[in-house]
Amino acid sequence: MLRLTSTIRKELLILLRDKGGLAIMFLMPMAMITIMALIQDAPFKDYQEMKIPLLLVNKDTGSLGKAIEKGLNESKMFDINKQALKDTEVKQTVKKGDFEIGILIPENATQQLDQNVDLFVTKKLSEAGLGDSIVAENQNTETLNLSIYFAPDTKKSFRVSIINSLKQSTSKIETQTLLNFFSKELNKDGEQMNDKEQMKDFVQFNEISTVETPQEALQLNSVQHNVPAWTIFGIFFIVISMAGSIIKERDDGSYLRIRTMPGSFITVLSGKIISYLFITIIQAVLMLLVGLYLLPLLGLPKLSIGSNVLAMFLMIVFTGLAATGFGVMVGSIFKTHQQASTFGAVSVVILAALGGIWVPVYVMPEAVRIMAEFSPLYWSLSGFHKLFLNAGTLTDILPYLLKLSLFFFACLATAFYFDKQSQ
Amino acid sequence: MDPNAAIELKDLIKIYKGAAIPAVNNITLHIPKGSIFGLLGPNGAGKTTTISMMCGLINPSSGQIQVEQFSVQKQKEEVKKIIGVVPQEIALYPTLTAFENLQYIGNMYGLKGDALKQKIQNNLITFGLDQVQHKKIDTFSGGMKRRINLIAGILHDPKILFLDEPTVGVDVQSRNVITEHLHLLNKNGMTIIYTSHLMEEAENLCTDIAIIDHGKIITQGKPKELIQQHHTENLEQLFLKLTGKKLRDH
Structure with a gap:
């Protein structure tokens, strides 16, 4: 336990003292949310309101x-x-x-x-x-x-x-x-059809709404899309920081020193994952606060987060786990910080595009919609939409939580494989 | 296992995956308890691979390694408790202070509380770093970083200490403090395994040496005795005589 708590403390101290890294992790996604919500407000209204x-x-x-x-x-x-x-x-x-x-x-x-x-x-x-x-x-x-x-x-x-x-x-x-x-x-000799005898529709369509709660009546507007979308994107951008930290420790000999110390390396890795997970949770909370309080001040609709706070928290945690797992994998596969940061950034952008972060998946072509099913960012966004737009429950988001946790473990397994290969 | 041996290697071979020749080729070595043992060799000779196997960082392809009474292959955790490693790199966190770095490393060895604080203080005073203990490592000079790097390796009082080029890039004063303290640690019973390209330093510091080349031990013994045996004036001449003058890292 001492090894775990000590590692968490060390990682958090390093993260908190990295002012540039903090700005990238917190300010960049918050700015992205605000800008994208403002930019996409009109297009979303085009489809739905205008x-x-x-x-x-x-x-x-x-x-x-x-x-x-x-x-x-x-x-x-x-x-x-x-x-x-x-x-x-x-x-x-x-x-x-x-x-x-x-x-x-x-x-x-x-x-x-x-x-x-x-x-x-x-x-x-x-x-x-x-x-x-x-x-x-x-x-x-x-x-x-x-x-x-x-x-x-x-x-x-x-x-x-x-x-x-x-x-x-x-x-x-x-x-x-x-x-x-x-x-x-x-009826030339008789009475003509008068105006009141208008023909009735023999078949009529009755529009029946499936909305049962006010939450379900919410439509996907710019805020409801962009806040969870860019929150997930911001969380996944931690891949670069996490991979960088692993590569740096390997380059400066700290990794070697840790490997010569008694105790399981899994404890040390867990400490790192927990620290970065903590950061992703703070990130997510701050970004949701932007949707709840800042965006309405800019004339945009207020973010609706549904009523199931526990389910929302779990969505954040599992998204964070998937992101940190991905970071560990990237850090283990690549040898230099430059390789890892380039791959990390590009892969997150591709997964984000496929996952519907920029534009909703339903407006994408069929082939891309199929590919979206393989993006962890899509699983996460679908989970958030279930909670925020469809009054979803924990049961509704379980498939997404399961997929995200499987992705996390798959990344760790890959990381261990590459680590073993390099020894 | 010889009770006087700190480390014994027997028929040790390491062949890396895809490599045509072994990095370590059938080494048998006896490192006496309480010695300062210099493992010397040109670049690519097999020093790092041998030391990595002794520390349990990589597994040998075949052969046996015994550290004190423990088999490295079978009792890795026990071995890790009694060894300390000082890598050539400054394996510390630059944005943490000297104290925070040492506290973290102490915790990793299970040390905590006042006992740990006291140990950190004593070492910082010994190495002249107590005044800067709350400053970040990245503000330190090369010599200060080397000294703190050494403290990190000995904080838990290991029985055996591995040192990889501990004095590279440091000024004369820092080197003097480091070597003096290594002598002191050795006097108190610590076995030190040392690698360096500085032959003069090795000659002065080491009680025993082995020269390794192409994955094989080519000579082993007390520095002075080896110098006499090979009719050379110093360790550097001996080293060049046995390993040749051909460049190894081009």
């Missing part, structure tokens, strides 16, 4: 133009700007980048729709032997074109969803018009 700027040029005075406008308003997806522009100007205005979408409803669109429907109904009735066959055969319908302009950088999936949404608005009015004309033709 309305899409839409230019609407409605030259139609009839019911079709009004129905489309109503549908767009009711979708609440758009920030609609109505303007009276020439047809050619609509394209240029959207291209300039002021609007994501431009919709041009031509003059007399309702009238054109009515004509088309009228002809269609007359044709169908004449085919059934109920109308004037000569009139029906000699006339053709002319497709009514509504023009939709997209900004050059609009994604294909977004275009498709917008067109589908508009089709939904227009199909209802098409059907309504069609029914009115059928009704008119079939």
